[in-house]
Amino acid sequence: MEVVCGDTAKKNMTDMLAAHQALQAKQQAQELQIQQINEQLLYAANRESLHWQNRPNTVPDLTPVLNDPQQSDAVLDKLITLTSQVGYASRTFS
Incomplete structure (x- = not known):
């Protein structure tokens, strides 16, 4: 019985470690996606800012x-x- 409990504990630990690693991978993927979205937003904001900077300030x-x-x-x-x-x-x- 003692060996069975030890094997069960090892399997549970292995399962928990796998679940933890999967969660970490998912978090890293989400962080990368957020970083990419932020970069796209920054690029769009800079492009819009340049558009308005290049417009003439004078009224015809x-x-x-x-x-x-x-x-x-x-x-x-x-x-x-x-x-x-x-x-x-x-x-x-x-």
Whole structure:
């Protein structure tokens, strides 16, 4: 009986060690996956930051357009159209 208990204890220890090693491997895989996701997020954030850094900070000079009656009317018509659509959309979705 004593030998059987010893063998059972050894098997239980072996099973527990295998389960522990499997859990460690799973944790390492998850940590690697988290690290890869973090690297992808950092890359995307850097790319987005560069995109905004490379945009011009100046507003285009609209003086020539606004001084020309035909062009200024077209610009005003476009602004009215765009703002009325935004107003409609905000009333529709609120």
